[in-house]
Amino acid sequence: MVQNSETTESKRRGRPRAYDPQAALLRAMDAFWKKGYSGTSLDDLSAATGMNRPSLYAAFGDKRSLYLKALAHYWQVALDTMRADLADGGPLADSLMRAYEGALSIYFSGEDEARGCFVVGTAVTEAVEDAEIRDSLMRGFLSFDADFKSRFQAAREKGELKGDADPAVLATLATAVMHTIAIRARSGAARADLREFARKAIGVLCG
Template structure:
């Protein structure tokens, strides 16, 4: 399969740059509305080269989702630095998310996964798998930090790390949807701040 994909690649092919351009198209238009002409124009690859490099349109879309998921996990790991207070961690998570969600040449894009993959997950099994795995990975990373917070006394002994992690993720999902719907930065920052207070409300005062 990989050998087949390589046959159509131009000599100066930069897969990472091409994927970034394709991701922008999917992010703005969604999977269904992103045409091969749109993708070809954005990546500067003709159709044979596009197919040769990435396979069909769904393969290309999945590649962009995987790259987005990994970028998200890297950003999450940095934001959840355990040397910081939990509320600082969450504030950094939400600030980083908003920097992404509010970006866009036409309007705020929100989250690539929440904004596009949730639409396609019903009919596309592979998209559903990437979406589910991504959400699980994000929850798991946050849950790990929540468990440390319980162990260190930042959160009450009876706090449920798994549920708190899902709540923290739910706030992020809401920010993504509301950003795409046009809510102001001020409103989104207030939601994020309230989410931090809600989650850290059981934190013990030092």
Template sequence: MARTGRPRAFDTQEALARALDVFWSRGYAGTSVQDLVDELAVQRGSLYAAFGDKHGLYLKAVELYARRNREQLEAMLESGPVLPVLRRMLLEPAALTGAPDGTEGRRGCLVGNTTAELLPGDEAARALAAAAYDGFITVVSDALLRAQAAGEVTASATPEAQAQLLLVLFQGSALVSRATADESRLAAGVDAALDALRPH
């Protein structure tokens, strides 16, 4: 009888979720393979066998993050007025990203962090980030289309163009919120942008 080898002694999905948290906290460059071995409590060989190299594991972690974010965004926007949900998302990026509360929660968006850290030299990361941004635009466009039909949002621009604006605003908000504790200034900017979406 042929030997099939020993099964992996760890849950790969749980390990991937933990790796996501490590990368999100420390960044790609700031996370070593030894950090991952220690934090995931796995052998280096098992890590490589399950995920390939550090870069491969990172991309899988970002993909998981993007999928969770899209599901959360869809759930947030599926019913009720759209603009209050968008305002909360823009002022509290953690409501979408799932970052912990407090100072530790100011991690920004992992997709945005990946764009800033790995691009333009990493084509695989670029494609992954672009797909995540497209997913955001698709979900938000659908919600804005409903909001336009309900008269909540102006129809002076297409939902896709409005969603693109909100993507840029969300990424900027997630980044700026990491550097400042003055939420009133951020709120003023967000409210100005959202006022432009209201019918006049």
């Protein structure tokens, strides 16, 4: 994505960086995750990362650029996690439950408060005014749908689903379950309740 000069070459010319850019990106993501894009100031980001503003600037560009990098990173982690959860063997219901468990781990990964999904909790708000964010959302959600659909198709070929089941619809519904869990987690719902709902919803989807 960036030049690999940073990771490969260990001997850099000038004063060494005081902070790991990758770790800083994660802390910046945490800050955005809590307060949203507009609600997070550069002072918040500076405090979260431990970097002063010029360093933030040199490392990530301006505020929006930093947010987009955090968003891209989140998508990557979220999609990779879900693909891995869905790919592991076992019955369809187990695969789906693993995916929802994985999502819940992310949604409740905050220090004190439940933050839900980074995308749903922060990017959706900006989507109306920012076309780049909007496109990123559309692509990401369709990617979720596609992964679920593949899993449903595989299940149908194995006879785990009724023959008239529509993998595309079930996939979008599976994403819908994830969306409502993300929303409700950020709205104060208990993790155990959401887990239980996921379990029962899977029952309906695998009906």
